[in-house]
Amino acid sequence: MNDAQKELQELKKGEQKAWENLVEKTSPKLFALFGSMLGLPNRQARELVSDVYVRAYKNISGFRGDAKITTWLSVIATNIARDYIKRRIKDNKHISIDDVGGLHGNTSDENEIGRKRENRKIYELFPQLPESYRRVLIMHYIEGKKYKTIADAMNIPIGTVKTLIYRGKKILREKYIKNYGEREL
Numbered sequence: 001m002n003d004a005q006k007e008l009q010e011l012k013k014g015e016q017k018a019w020e021n022l023v024e025k026t027s028p029k030l031f032a033l034f035g036s037m038l039g040l041p042n043r044q045a046r047e048l049v050s051d052v053y054v055r056a057y058k059n060i061s062g063f064r065g066d067a068k069i070t071t072w073l074s075v076i077a078t079n080i081a082r083d084y085i086k087r088r089i090k091d092n093k094h095i096s097i098d099d100v101g102g103l104h105g106n107t108s109d110e111n112e113i114g115r116k117r118e119n120r121k122i123y124e125l126f127p128q129l130p131e132s133y134r135r136v137l138i139m140h141y142i143e144g145k146k147y148k149t150i151a152d153a154m155n156i157p158i159g160t161v162k163t164l165i166y167r168g169k170k171i172l173r174e175k176y177i178k179n180y181g182e183r184e185l
Contacts, residue, residue, distance in 0.1 A: 132168075140165055
């Protein structure tokens with residue numbers, strides 16, 4: 001029996017030391033994932049990292065060990081990130097297509113149902129964007145981060161942030177038109 005199999009058996013038995021070692025070994029990467037991918041403040045990123053371990057603990061009995069435990073945790077983290085974005089939609093955090101692509105003019109006359117429908121369409125396209133574009137758009141338009149904050153979080157120049165936002169909006173606009181066949185909303 002190799003070390004990975006032994007670790008998995010200990011985790012499945014619920015041995016505290018095994019879980020502590022797993023958390024110690026994997027939490028920095030998960031924390032960085034939530035912090036950079038979603039641009040979350042430390043407190044929120046910690047909550048989501050905790051959610052990863054809670055889900056893992058509840059579902060460890062179903063993990064067969066075909067992949068590394070770290071890969072499995074990454075899948076759980078990705079699902080939690082996706083759920084987080086969906087909750088943001090339900091919380092009526094409005095993102096105007098104006099903000100992320102300039103597809104139409106003034107949205108102030110749109111009714112609430114129209115905005116929710118548009119938000120869903122826009123959010124559905126986010127997973128299709130390359131990761132670097134998706135991260136900056138989420139950080140800027142969903143989380144409301146300033147260019148400097150994004151640049152610091154991603155360790156890139158502000159000019160690169162501006163370029164990523166510009167190109168990400170362009171790709172998002174093209175995907176919106178392709179998927180929904182609408183040139184003007």
